[in-house]
Amino acid sequence: MGTDRTPSVGEHAVLSGEDLAALLRALRELGYTLVGPTLREGAIVYAELTGAEDLPAGWTEVQEAGTYRVERRDDQAVFGYAVGPHSWKQSFFVPRLRLWSARRDGRGFAIESNTDAPPRLALIGARGCDLHAIAMQDRIFLGGARGDADYAARREGVFVVAVNCGQAGGTCFCVSMGTGPRATAGFDLALTELLDGPHRFVAEVGSEIGGTLLARLGVPAATEADRRAADAVAERTARSMGRTLDTRDIKELLYRNHEHPRWDDVAARCLTCANCTLVCPTCFCATVEDTTDLTGDHAERWRTWDSCFTLDHSYIHGGNVRTSPRARYRQWLTHKLASWIDQFGTSGCVGCGRCVTWCPVGIDITREVAAIRATDSAPAAPPGGVHGDA
Numbered sequence: 001m002g003t004d005r006t007p008s009v010g011e012h013a014v015l016s017g018e019d020l021a022a023l024l025r026a027l028r029e030l031g032y033t034l035v036g037p038t039l040r041e042g043a044i045v046y047a048e049l050t051g052a053e054d055l056p057a058g059w060t061e062v063q064e065a066g067t068y069r070v071e072r073r074d075d076q077a078v079f080g081y082a083v084g085p086h087s088w089k090q091s092f093f094v095p096r097l098r099l100w101s102a103r104r105d106g107r108g109f110a111i112e113s114n115t116d117a118p119p120r121l122a123l124i125g126a127r128g129c130d131l132h133a134i135a136m137q138d139r140i141f142l143g144g145a146r147g148d149a150d151y152a153a154r155r156e157g158v159f160v161v162a163v164n165c166g167q168a169g170g171t172c173f174c175v176s177m178g179t180g181p182r183a184t185a186g187f188d189l190a191l192t193e194l195l196d197g198p199h200r201f202v203a204e205v206g207s208e209i210g211g212t213l214l215a216r217l218g219v220p221a222a223t224e225a226d227r228r229a230a231d232a233v234a235e236r237t238a239r240s241m242g243r244t245l246d247t248r249d250i251k252e253l254l255y256r257n258h259e260h261p262r263w264d265d266v267a268a269r270c271l272t273c274a275n276c277t278l279v280c281p282t283c284f285c286a287t288v289e290d291t292t293d294l295t296g297d298h299a300e301r302w303r304t305w306d307s308c309f310t311l312d313h314s315y316i317h318g319g320n321v322r323t324s325p326r327a328r329y330r331q332w333l334t335h336k337l338a339s340w341i342d343q344f345g346t347s348g349c350v351g352c353g354r355c356v357t358w359c360p361v362g363i364d365i366t367r368e369v370a371a372i373r374a375t376d377s378a379p380a381a382p383p384g385g386v387h388g389d390a
């Protein structure tokens with residue numbers, strides 16, 4: 001591969017720091033709105049980028065259960081961290097969406113639907129775990145007989161620049177979940193940042209449009225040594241995972257431990273604040289609210305993120321199904337790791353560690369499962385999931 005032909009899917013090129021900046025400029029020239037990691041209010045968050053200068057060069061994160069802070073690195077790595085409090089779900093399953101508005105029109109109401117076309121996004125720096133999370137949300141919002149029109153419009157034509165993680169976060173366990181640290185699908189380009197020798201990025205082509213963009217930049221093919229160095233980065237990251245989760249027979253384990261005393265133990269610590277569900281890249285609970293103005297001439301219907309940790313989320317026909325923190329934590333963990341498998345054919349957890357880091361009391365999903373597994377003595381229960389109170 002050289003500068004005179006378009007690299008194919010699976011081929012690799014090398015980009016310098018200037019080439020990365022040129023890649024982001026080229027995406028903007030093609031009409032994409034860039035969204036990627038940037039340093040804001042003491043955290044690395046996903047926000048609109050004007051260019052490579054907005055990436056958090058020279059910063060990293062320190063994460064533990066209930067703990068997050070950013071720190072200076074001793075180099076100028078631009079992707080030298082794992083994942084922060086944001087996930088890409090906010091770009092497609094937006095936290096607050098006006099579904100329609102209505103205006104009084106004589107004796108009735110005229111309904112006005114949302115007609116604004118969303119921006120065409122380029123995601124910069126999506127990690128392997130997050131690509132799996134996006135694929136899960138695609139299945140939820142685009143699968144079935146009727147997809148979600150707003151989600152579909154926002155997902156349409158998205159360009160993805162993935163990043164193979166160069167270091168694991170303190171709470172990551174993507175290796176256990178088979179989702180990282182390398183991006184394997186769902187990207188147009190996947191970068192591995194190399195810091196030994198000249199600062200550079202090995203770029204794997206994941207789509208025709210990704211290859212076309214590299215050809216436009218005229219970047220050289222990766223050498224065998226570059227590719228080996230990129231492989232070594234992913235292998236080193238995999239070995240340094242912060243946590244592990246034993247997923248053997250996890251669905252059966254959780255179903256048969258519906259009455260395990262650990263649910264009381266965790267309920268005594270859980271604040272039911274819902275942080276874990278809001279930072280989770282796969283959680284998809286929502287609620288709908290109607291509002292009117294004081295004149296009664298104008299009404300709106302909004303969809304907002306909700307959580308299975310809120311009391312009202314399980315309110316159906318005159319009562320709440322899950323009134324206790326025990327029931328709500330058990331519902332969340334058991335849905336994520338067991339009944340999600342029945343529902344969608346995969347685990348609902350990608351091992352990103354966000355729920356562990358951002359839990360204010362440091363509750364750790366991997367430790368809760370390990371504690372149940374260590375004392376798994378309950379008799380087998382009939383299959384069917386966990387939904388009710390207790």
Ligand code: SF4
Pocket residue numbers: 269270271272273274275276277309358359360361362363
């Ligand atoms: S597990 Fe932690 S983050 Fe989740 S609701 Fe309970 S206290 Fe909040």
Ligand code: SF4
Pocket residue numbers: 276279280281282283336348349350351352353354355356365
């Ligand atoms: S449950 Fe926790 S670790 Fe798993 S995907 Fe959600 S936030 Fe990440």
